[in-house]
Amino acid sequence: MxxxxxxxxxxxxxxxxxxxxxxxxxxxxxxxxxxxxxxxxxxxxxxxxxxxxxxxxxxxxxxxxxxxxxxxxxxxxxxxxxxxxxxxxxxxxxxxxxxxxxxxxxxxxxxxxxxxxxxxxxxxxxxxxxxxxxxxxxxxxxxxxxxxxxxxxxxxxxxxxxxxxxxxxxxxxxxxxxxxxxxxxxxxxxxxxxxxxxxxxxxxxxxxxxxxxxxxxxxxxxxxxxxxxxxxxxxxxxxxxxxxxxxxxxxxxxxxxxxxxxxxxxxxxxxxxxxxxESAPSTAKGKRRKKGFDDKTIDAVVESYLTAGEGYPVDYLLCDKDLNKRFIDDCLSKGIGGNATVWNRLLLSLRKSKKLPASTKRVPKISTSDQSRYSYASEVAWRLIEVDFGVSLDEMFCSPESAAYFDRIASEYGPQDAEISSTDYRRAAIAIRKQARSARRIAAERNGEFSKRRLSRVSIEKIDSPKYECPGVFVIASGEVDLFAGEASNLRQHVTALLDNPRWESLEPDSVLVQLGEAKFSSEYMAMKSAVVAKRRPLLNSNVWMGS
Known part of the structure; x- marks a missing residue:
């Protein structure tokens, strides 16, 4: 054995x-x-x-x-x-x-x-x-x-x-x-x-x-x-x-x-x-005050954003690696101090303080059904790098190295029968963060109703049945260990496609816990997922569903 x-x-x-x-x-x-x-x-x-x-x-x-x-x-x-x-x-x-x-x-x-x-x-x-x-x-x-x-x-x-x-x-x-x-x-x-x-x-x-x-x-x-x-x-x-x-x-x-x-x-x-x-007591001078960016650096980064960003919002600039590379190359051409990570973080800081010009171009839309095919892989990659690197999602995408690491893990866990771009995986992670905030709010308004609902356990083989061609919430489990919780408009199609990936097979899943559709709107399924994650804490779900 x-x-x-x-x-x-x-x-x-x-x-x-x-x-x-x-x-x-x-x-x-x-x-x-x-x-x-x-x-x-x-x-x-x-x-x-x-x-x-x-x-x-x-x-x-x-x-x-x-x-x-x-x-x-x-x-x-x-x-x-x-x-x-x-x-x-x-x-x-x-x-x-x-x-x-x-x-x-x-x-x-x-x-x-x-x-x-x-x-x-x-x-x-x-x-x-x-x-x-x-x-x-x-x-x-x-x-x-x-x-x-x-x-x-x-x-x-x-x-x-x-x-x-x-x-x-x-x-x-x-x-x-x-x-x-x-x-x-x-x-x-x-x-x-x-x-x-x-x-x-x-x-x-x-x-x-x-x-x-x-x-x-x-x-x-x-x-x-x-x-x-x-x-x-x-x-x-x-x-x-x-x-x-x-x-x-x-x-x-x-x-x-x-x-x-x-x-x-x-x-x-x-x-x-x-x-x-740093934990050892210093016997010399105390910690030095952190220096901010000078106006020349800020102006140069903003100019590069306007030149290379094509009018897109900062989040999209971080998600599209080709667009981000043009921005970085433009910053380099100006000879300003710093590096790709520093300039990307400065962009986010300027946006937060409302010192960045508003975007002029809309981001291409992705349908909910298309995104559901691979968003789970984005969440797994986010969770694993969050644990390993100890960084937030924004910090992850500000660094081209860690963003590339995210891309690789997402592609390993994502669908193997289709070409999903790194931009799509990154955008899906940002969408999950937004959806989770709304889901937690809905769950709170329903006074814990979703957390009281029971999940039924079925074997991996039995999930591939017409009975489960319906919306609902699921948890993939390996023995007594919960691996990942998600929601889908078609449980059978979504779960079987996910488990076809050899990367998931290596996690040795043996059952699926399901809760068949009882909600009227897709936002309610997100709230149900949030309640399931908060209650069961599956290994590969981001803490964002619990407000962390």
């Missing part, structure tokens, strides 16, 4: 890795025993070097077998065997992309030597040229000197990619040290910390795992931890809307991990300070 996703499996990792389907995992994070005599629940951490390295070679080869061809393997290890395990990984066929040093405060005190305050973290890939590295995700980038030192509005809000650095004192030199550099600065999870689970002594900080998972996997990818330990990798993967799987030798640890996972939900906040540098 194949091992189930989104589950912690008890047993020896070498044997469990052998049970996995080859090339079925997208990312692996492993924090194995360091063979330094640590007192684990059942594992003996005092092996001979020969036996320890032989065992490591076995499970590393198992990881290589389980990973997809474009998969990534992250390995955390102490000083004693760091070099040896790097060689074992290379023997198995991995290529080392980075040798990260995790420097932490609350280090381990040594009596006759310097205190241990770092761990080696290797970043391996199977294919040197084809692997996931989400460079556009603002959560893995470094704040630039323009942001930290000069508080310049023209700085890229997402920051820059990291580089190497030496450490002086982080709180005194934030402009030259960031937690995103090759020397990573995160506090170790000490005994008094809020996120400390207590049952396992070697607990990784969630923020560190969040950076690794965000950088090397995409939402709904499968993340595997062969050494479950305290369950941090699995909990963070779940919070970031990844599918997850864990192995753990100790039955006692498995119980604790299961309890921790039950209390963890998709989109939950990552524990610990997001930026350890």
């Amino acid at each position: 194949p091992l189930k996703k989104n589950q912690i499996h008890q047993g020896d990792c070498v044997k469990l890795l052998a049970k996995l389907k080859p090339e079925s995992v997208d990312m692996v994070f492993a924090d194995p025993p360091f063979n330094i005599g640590y007192d684990y629940d059942v594992y003996d951490d005092s092996q001979s070097s020969e036996k320890y390295l032989q065992w490591c070679g076995e499970w590393i080869r198992g990881v290589h077998r389980a990973l997809k061809s474009d998969g990534t393997f992250w390995l955390a290890i102490g000083d004693t065997y760091a070099a040896e395990l790097k060689i074992e990984a290379q023997k198995a066929g991995f290529h080392c992309r980075s040798w990260v040093i995790w420097y932490y405060t609350f280090g381990v005190n040594c009596v006759n030597g310097f205190s241990r305050s770092h761990t080696h973290i290797f970043h391996f890939v199977k294919d040197k040229k084809k692997f996931t590295f989400n460079r556009s995700n603002p959560q893995i980038r470094v704040k630039s000197a323009r942001q930290l030192v000069y508080a310049d509005n023209r700085a890229n809000p997402a920051g820059r990619l990291p580089d190497n650095t030496w450490i002086i004192r982080p709180q005194d030199a934030p402009e030259s040290f960031s937690p995103n550099h090759d020397t990573w600065y995160f506090t170790r999870v000490a005994g008094t910390f809020k996120e400390r689970e207590g049952f396992h002594g070697c607990q990784m900080p969630e923020q560190l795992l969040a950076r690794i998972i965000r950088s090397s996997s995409n939402p709904q990818d499968l993340v595997l931890d062969p050494f479950g330990g305290s369950g941090t990798t699995l909990c963070v993967a779940k919070k970031l809307a990844r599918q997850w799987m864990g192995f753990e030798l100790s039955e006692e640890y498995v119980k604790h991990i299961g309890n921790r996972l039950e209390k963890t939900g998709i989109g939950d906040a990552i524990d610990g300070p997001e930026d350890p540098i």
Whole structure:
């Protein structure tokens, strides 16, 4: 029987890795025993070097077998065997992309030597040229000197990619040290910390795992931890809307991990300070006042909008990537400070403050029936990037990189039998935001009537029946987990078309909860959907239906 996703499996990792389907995992994070005599629940951490390295070679080869061809393997290890395990990984066929040093405060005190305050973290890939590295995700980038030192509005809000650095004192030199550099600065999870689970002594900080998972996997990818330990990798993967799987030798640890996972939900906040540098008290000057845009920059951006925007509203300019590129190119030609994200955000700010000339051209209309064919994919993409990038819909579309990421995910979840443009997917997301506001208002006016209505469960096979050729609300479920709630004028047609997509099939849906049409207007179905989302909280629906 194949091992189930989104589950912690008890047993020896070498044997469990052998049970996995080859090339079925997208990312692996492993924090194995360091063979330094640590007192684990059942594992003996005092092996001979020969036996320890032989065992490591076995499970590393198992990881290589389980990973997809474009998969990534992250390995955390102490000083004693760091070099040896790097060689074992290379023997198995991995290529080392980075040798990260995790420097932490609350280090381990040594009596006759310097205190241990770092761990080696290797970043391996199977294919040197084809692997996931989400460079556009603002959560893995470094704040630039323009942001930290000069508080310049023209700085890229997402920051820059990291580089190497030496450490002086982080709180005194934030402009030259960031937690995103090759020397990573995160506090170790000490005994008094809020996120400390207590049952396992070697607990990784969630923020560190969040950076690794965000950088090397995409939402709904499968993340595997062969050494479950305290369950941090699995909990963070779940919070970031990844599918997850864990192995753990100790039955006692498995119980604790299961309890921790039950209390963890998709989109939950990552524990610990997001930026350890900014959370540390400064011993120099306080935070500098943020500088605004000068009149020259504002005038140039407005002129570019009028020249390249063809009279369309700002929202449409952000949705149409070709139109937006012309606007960006025009801004570049003027030689003004900033970048695409900065100029797009400035446009939204000027519109909000009513300092932008009114649009002169109407946006092409999309029929409700046409939009319903793919709007669900827009909502899923919005939800997944919202969780992963930690940005709003406007911020998502202001950045060409994150907007392109949205386009890719939407196309993966959308209909595969038709060519849907990126403009249509983006416009659908903005329409959903508008519809949700109206739906919440209608639901509130009906005094909770919609939330009291019951849903009936039918199997995936039975939904393909003439009985369901009617309007209504539906929830796609996998076991006891609700995946997505929607509404449709024809339930049978809509749900079967949606589930034809292999991306949805990989989520393993097995039933559909339906509520047949009782409303008179399409706006009421939106309100019914809003009530269902608020009550059941499906994994892939945007929080906008609940007013978030």
